[in-house]
Amino acid sequence: MVIRNHRKQAKNSRSQCQSLSKIAGCANVKLLDLGEETQRNSLYKFFLQEVSVWNKLDHPNIAKLIGAKGDIREVNMAPESVKIDKPQNVCCIVVEYLAGGTLKSYLIRNRIKKLPLKIVVRLALDIARGLSYMHSLKIVHRDVKTENMLLDKEGRVKIADFGVSRVEAANLSEMTVRTGTVGYMAPEVFIGSPYDRKCDVYSFGICLWEIYCCSMPYYNITSIEESSYAFYKVCCE
Numbered sequence: 001m002v003i004r005n006h007r008k009q010a011k012n013s014r015s016q017c018q019s020l021s022k023i024a025g026c027a028n029v030k031l032l033d034l035g036e037e038t039q040r041n042s043l044y045k046f047f048l049q050e051v052s053v054w055n056k057l058d059h060p061n062i063a064k065l066i067g068a069k070g071d072i073r074e075v076n077m078a079p080e081s082v083k084i085d086k087p088q089n090v091c092c093i094v095v096e097y098l099a100g101g102t103l104k105s106y107l108i109r110n111r112i113k114k115l116p117l118k119i120v121v122r123l124a125l126d127i128a129r130g131l132s133y134m135h136s137l138k139i140v141h142r143d144v145k146t147e148n149m150l151l152d153k154e155g156r157v158k159i160a161d162f163g164v165s166r167v168e169a170a171n172l173s174e175m176t177v178r179t180g181t182v183g184y185m186a187p188e189v190f191i192g193s194p195y196d197r198k199c200d201v202y203s204f205g206i207c208l209w210e211i212y213c214c215s216m217p218y219y220n221i222t223s224i225e226e227s228s229y230a231f232y233k234v235c236c237e
Helices: 037-054 103-109 117-136 198-213 224-236
Strands: 017-020 027-033 065-072 090-096 149-151 157-159
Touching: 027 037, 037 065, 037 090, 103 149, 103 198, 117 157, 117 198
Parallel strands: none
Antiparallel strands: 017 027, 027 090, 065 090, 149 157
């Protein structure tokens, strides 16, 4: 498999992920490095869960899954002039190519001049429609943030990255795992209480703030420890 015009974009806490853009001009690829053998089984389960959830979704505001493959032994990345780590044992998720990049990057580019209200409303409605569709299928994203939203060439938002998503449990006591991103995380998730799809609604509210202001709440807090403490204070006081 030859991957062209690629760039390293992201890491996640469980493993090193590489989001590679534009394969033959028509797709985005996410590579999940399975890492050491001791953690391979658990990471492969996350891969299967992500593919299982994503495969159920078909909506204009959700990035379209094209295909997936597990246990790829070798990845040939071109051009050779681009330096990037080459994982040796990976899983691969292929989604439609979206030329606009992440919503996060778009907001950063506009942090000085801000966005016109008309665009703010359009972006907000795109996200709301995508989340409403997911929730109608009882799927909880659990990591709603602007980095996990992509823009097509017309500027339409499409929700992506379902690595920690799951079908909502009938018994909410089964959903207490703290997962997601601090700053977007609902209070009940942060403190380890039972939660449901409403945690996505809270995260959507943070995204609305970010879209309108082109910056995060507590944007001047730099370290993870400081931001976690500030967020905990908001949640619990």
